C-alpha cells in the first residue's frame with residue numbers, strides 16, 4: 309500500500325471512530341493516530357508523454373529514476389523519456405512495426421500495446437524454445453533473435469543492455485532486424501564519472517558458468533524473475549562510439565532535466581541508434 313493509500317485508510321478509520329463515539333453508552337474510542345507523514349515527498353503537475361494526459365508526478369524517494377511515477381499510468385522516468393524521444397523521432401509510431409524486449413506491463417509498454425497494432429513484445433526464457441509464444445510474449449534472446457532481417461521500424465528496450473553478456477551481439481541483432489532507416493530507442497545507466505565505454509562486471513565462462521568480476525555482484529529488478537537480473541556491464545561516456553563499432557549505427561545520446569514531463573533525476577539518458585538508409 310502506498311503512503312497515500314495509507315493516509316486515506318487512516319483518514320477513513322478516523323471517520324469511523326468519530327461516528328462511533330457519538331453513540332450513547334459507547335466507550336470513547338481512543339484518539340485517532342495521525343497518518344505518518346512521508347519522510348520525503350515531491351509532486352509536480354505536468355504532462356505525461358506515456359498516457360498523453362495532464363497528470364500528477366509524485367515521488368516518495370529522492371531516487372527519482374525509480375520512484376517518480378505518473379499517478380495515472382505509473383510510468384517511470386525512463387519510460388517517459390523514451391516516450392518523449394519516440395514521439396519526436398517517429399510521430400507516426402502507431403503505424404510502425406515495433407519490437408520491445410523485456411517490457412514491464414505499465415506506462416510506455418501498455419501504451420505501445422494498446423495503440424500500435426504491429427507491436428510485438430518479447431521476454432527471454434532460456435529453457436523454452438525460442439520464437440514460441442509463452443504467456444503472451446515471444447521467447448527471444450536479444451543476442452540471438454529468431455526474427456527475420458529488416459522487419460522492424462522501431463526496437464525499444466528499457467534497462468536491458470546492462471544485463472546482457474554480449475552487448476556486441478545484442479546490438480548486431482537489433483541492427484539486423486531493423487529496416488534501413490529504422491531506430492533503436494533505448495535506455496541503460498550511463499555512469500557520469502566513468503569515461504570508458506563498457507566495463508564488464510560479470511561474464512560467462514566457456515562452460516556456461518557466470519564469473520563475477522566485481523566483489524559484490526549487482527542485481528536489478530526483473531519483471532519475470534524474483535531472482536532479479538545480474539548487472540553484466542557498467543557503461544560510461546564513450547559508449548556512443550563503442551556502439552557504432554559493435555554495429556554500424558548512427559548514435560545519439562539525449563539527456564534530460566524536464567520537470568513538465570517528469571523526466572528529472574539521475575540516469576535520464578536515452579540512446580537513439582539509427583540504421584543508415586544505405
Ligand SMILES: [Zn+2]
Nearest residue numbers: 356359378381
Ligand atoms: Zn502517465
